[in-house]
Amino acid sequence: MKKKSEILPNNICFITHQLEHLHNVSVSVSFKAGSLYESKYNNGISHLVEHLFFRQLSDLSQESLYFNMQKIGGEITGKTYCDYVTFSINVIPQYLYDALDIMLKFFDDFEWSNSIILKEKEVVLRQIENKAYSYNQWIDSIYFENTKYTLPIMGTKKTVKSLTAFEINSWKKEYFSPANSCVTITGNFSNEFYDFLKQKLSIINNFGKKQAPIIEIAPNFTKRNSDNYLTVINADSKLSEVVVLFDIKNSFDYESVKLITSILSDGCGSKLSMIMREKYQLTDDIFTQLTSYCGFHRYSISYTVKNKNIFNSIDILFKIINEIKTDITLNEYASTIPFFTDNQMIDLDNCQKLNEDYVLSDFILDILPSDPIEKAKKYKKILINDLIKIANEIFVKENISFIIETSINPSNIKSFLDNLMYH
Known part of the structure; x- marks a missing residue:
């Protein structure tokens, strides 16, 4: 099977590439979110939501989630960028169905309690305190001056502390939704698994909406002159x-x-x-x-x-x-x-x-x-x-x-x- 890219009826972007010579499979679930979609008031909310999925993933507690993924030799990784958030797991083919059971829970409609949110906020606040200012951030702060690219992905201590449970759960429902998602699977999987996965994805209730790409051009882009270069x-x-x-x-x-x-x-x-x-x-x-x-x-x-x-x-x-x-x-x-x-x-x-x-x-x-x-x-x-x-x-x-x-x-x-x- 060659690489395929398709949009399912519920607007999930579905990308597959079957590579039968490999001994592993990578499954990822991604969403259009991140600091580009945020404001200076809720900056860091996408990154906090990424963290909260590991604190509670639908009906799985943090302990249950970690056990279920580690017993199949996998670790779900989560990454937040300025323009998308992605979760992925890499397993051997025999554990693919087990991995899928976990990854599909990112689409479940559930909410986090205030007590869970407060616990994870403390983790994120420690991250912000320990985050070093990188060389690339220094360049971006100048090149992208007065654009959303200068917003920190983690947010600030002030913005993270101010986020309410209602704001966080509403953000999850709108941005971490099927219509705003992409499911990608690459590696050694069978044609039967492809059909099974496509059917499972297609019956997921469609909520949320696909977010339009945000284009934030740097000031004076391609219009450099002696006054601004x-x-x-x-x-x-x-x-x-x-x-x-x-x-x-x-x-x-x-x-x-x-x-x-x-x-x-x-x-x-x-x-x-x-x-x-x-x-x-x-x-x-x-x-x-x-x-x-x-x-x-x-x-x-x-x-x-x-x-x-x-x-x-x-x-x-x-x-x-x-x-x-x-x-x-x-x-x-x-x-x-x-x-x-x-x-x-x-x-x-x-x-x-x-x-x-x-x-x-x-x-x-x-x-x-x-x-x-x-x-x-x-x-x-x-x-x-x-x-x-x-x-x-x-x-x-x-x-x-x-x-x-x-x-x-x-x-x-x-x-x-x-x-x-x-x-």
């Missing part, structure tokens, strides 16, 4: 943190974007690493990330450099980018393309990763999910000329912004960058 943060250090961000429209071919950014910056043999780190020893490492959001993508390059070398490092970075806009060698292409063609087959042995990819692409980003074989075919069609074309479309000044933490005078930073990009 730079944020300089003062730091008393001999080192500077440089972050270069590229706005990427959703209309660009994602596979081409992924491939060109990989040639530029992924791995020890990438153009950036070979020149900035190996040739000139300007930095110890270069961190890059291509992140997909609903409606757009963002590509980031970040590194640490001595203050005395910051201007030289940025100048070299831009020379490398300009070079890739005119020429990509056969060696650069040949040393990158196997990761996106041949290595796609590795994902066929990882049903948990496939589940995550299918939920993100089909349910959240509204992109028809591609299995690894389909992805490989897409990448094989991309030619060097296609990559040069996409490089000239995304690596332009209207898409570029900087976040720089340094002790260097901000006016000197801006003067240098203005001259580099606008003169």
